[in-house]
Amino acid sequence: MKLSVIGTGYVGLVSGVCFAELGNQVICVDKDSEKIKMLNNLEMPIYEPGLKELVQNNVQESRISFTSDIKEAVASSDVIFIAVGTPPLPNGQADLRFIEAVAASIGKYMNDYKLIVNKSTVPVGTGDFVREIVMKHQAEPVDFDIVSVPEFLREGNAIQDSMNPDRVIIGASSNKAAEIMKKLHEPFNAPVLITDVKSAEMIKYASNAFLATKISFINEIANICEKVGANVKEVAKGMGYDKRIGDKFLNAGIGYGGSCFPKDTTALVEIAASVDYDFKILKSVVDVNKKQRFKVIDSLKQIYDNLDGKKVAVLGLAFKPNTDDLREAPSINIIEELIAKNVHVKAYDPIAMNNATKIIRNTITYSSSVLEAVEGVDAIILVTEWHELIEADWFTIGNLVNKKIIIDGRNVIDSDLVESLGFIYKGIGV
Numbered sequence: 001m002k003l004s005v006i007g008t009g010y011v012g013l014v015s016g017v018c019f020a021e022l023g024n025q026v027i028c029v030d031k032d033s034e035k036i037k038m039l040n041n042l043e044m045p046i047y048e049p050g051l052k053e054l055v056q057n058n059v060q061e062s063r064i065s066f067t068s069d070i071k072e073a074v075a076s077s078d079v080i081f082i083a084v085g086t087p088p089l090p091n092g093q094a095d096l097r098f099i100e101a102v103a104a105s106i107g108k109y110m111n112d113y114k115l116i117v118n119k120s121t122v123p124v125g126t127g128d129f130v131r132e133i134v135m136k137h138q139a140e141p142v143d144f145d146i147v148s149v150p151e152f153l154r155e156g157n158a159i160q161d162s163m164n165p166d167r168v169i170i171g172a173s174s175n176k177a178a179e180i181m182k183k184l185h186e187p188f189n190a191p192v193l194i195t196d197v198k199s200a201e202m203i204k205y206a207s208n209a210f211l212a213t214k215i216s217f218i219n220e221i222a223n224i225c226e227k228v229g230a231n232v233k234e235v236a237k238g239m240g241y242d243k244r245i246g247d248k249f250l251n252a253g254i255g256y257g258g259s260c261f262p263k264d265t266t267a268l269v270e271i272a273a274s275v276d277y278d279f280k281i282l283k284s285v286v287d288v289n290k291k292q293r294f295k296v297i298d299s300l301k302q303i304y305d306n307l308d309g310k311k312v313a314v315l316g317l318a319f320k321p322n323t324d325d326l327r328e329a330p331s332i333n334i335i336e337e338l339i340a341k342n343v344h345v346k347a348y349d350p351i352a353m354n355n356a357t358k359i360i361r362n363t364i365t366y367s368s369s370v371l372e373a374v375e376g377v378d379a380i381i382l383v384t385e386w387h388e389l390i391e392a393d394w395f396t397i398g399n400l401v402n403k404k405i406i407i408d409g410r411n412v413i414d415s416d417l418v419e420s421l422g423f424i425y426k427g428i429g430v
């Protein structure tokens, strides 16, 4: 099939190249000409394991191309994916400005039947909104369908998730559209649910909200464990054997960050509010998560009455391992709070350093390795569980620090090992 993907970010670029890999002809469009220039030079604008190789292969096979020319892309495609950002407005609602702009361009440039597929995470009812905008901008009536095919990939695992999805959700209002989508997704060999557009839009928010709820739930259990002397890792393990609960997304720590859970949970609270429904559980999930990231500072304060003038190494800046993404990363708030307490922060991340320098504006010292970051510090805070950090050489680190203190925000460091080396170890609820 001939596809266009509008928006060449984490979702658009990954989906585009995966559809190309399956043999489709794909045009990736972005209004950011710098991104397009990079991609045309085979440089990746984002870090995602395996992405560069896949893009290179598909460019070589002439199955994928990159452009800023949306007119040409719309005119020459049968299926047009929308994969632009839907960031939060100050009141928590999703900002549909980018969706609206793309819908207007599609309407303006469509010349024959198009299947318009929305992959961005959007409030329930956005399918109807897109339809209106497309029709408003058509010079003359041309037939089209709108479907919602929400994306469930995780950053850092995006190619793997896109090629092996747990399910494909197709929200369609016509059989013709549903059949085209079903055919396109057949090679993924995943269960397919064909449903209405609004239910598909809600499935995306409900899934993210449920996963976020699991995380805030286990984090509250961790906070209670700490007070009653239980170990949340053991508790989560014991709970996880129950197939109705499952062992995934029960890792306690400093909570969720990223470009999705924070904005999607608040957006769903707002969707509920717009129909006069008070989504109490989800509001608490959001609230618990906002506070949870500061647990590492509380732990530090239990060791040092006064943090003024202390040196602290913050290890890991990305919101999760295997990504360069710092959107809503706990590291940002943790560093801000440390700076407010007049702590000298030394930071290190294996991949996200470049992005961090653009986002974390405070005066901190960026280090080029774990060993450089820990030299002379009074404590280490592990924020992101990169493999390199979990497997760090704790013996050598012990010889470089000023004080042997580890605050483990992700409960991933071998506490027996580091305690045997003389460190004071503090996790979250362990």
Ligand SMILES: NC(=O)c1ccc[n+]([C@@H]2O[C@H](COP(=O)([O-])OP(=O)(O)OC[C@H]3O[C@@H](n4cnc5c(N)ncnc54)[C@H](O)[C@@H]3O)[C@@H](O)[C@H]2O)c1
Pocket (backbone or CB within 6 Å): 006, 007, 008, 009, 010, 011, 012, 029, 030, 031, 032, 035, 083, 084, 085, 086, 098, 101, 102, 119, 120, 121, 122, 151, 152, 153, 154, 155, 259, 260
């Ligand atoms: N990041 C994820 O892991 C993930 C996973 C599932 C769903 N989603 C959802 O997918 C959507 C996209 O997320 P993302 O992380 O890929 O965003 P992103 O910010 O990485 O990428 C969006 C891209 O769209 C481009 N864009 C904006 N307006 C445009 C226009 N008018 N024409 C052409 N290009 C335009 C931007 O320049 C940007 O490159 C969001 O709704 C998000 O909630 C994200």
Ligand SMILES: O=c1ccn([C@@H]2O[C@H](COP(=O)(O)OP(=O)(O)O[C@H]3O[C@H](CO)[C@@H](O)[C@H](O)[C@H]3O)[C@@H](O)[C@H]2O)c(=O)[nH]1
Pocket (backbone or CB within 6 Å): 121, 151, 152, 153, 154, 155, 156, 208, 211, 215, 248, 249, 250, 251, 252, 253, 254, 255, 256, 257, 258, 259, 260, 261, 264, 319, 320
């Ligand atoms: O047990 C856990 C699991 C995750 N997290 C945190 O939760 C956040 C999100 O992690 P993850 O879900 O792995 O990454 P995302 O890339 O944000 O992916 C989520 O958000 C995407 C955007 O909507 C969806 O497509 C994915 O299905 C959904 O998992 C990160 O800060 C993790 O550190 C925890 O604290 N404990």
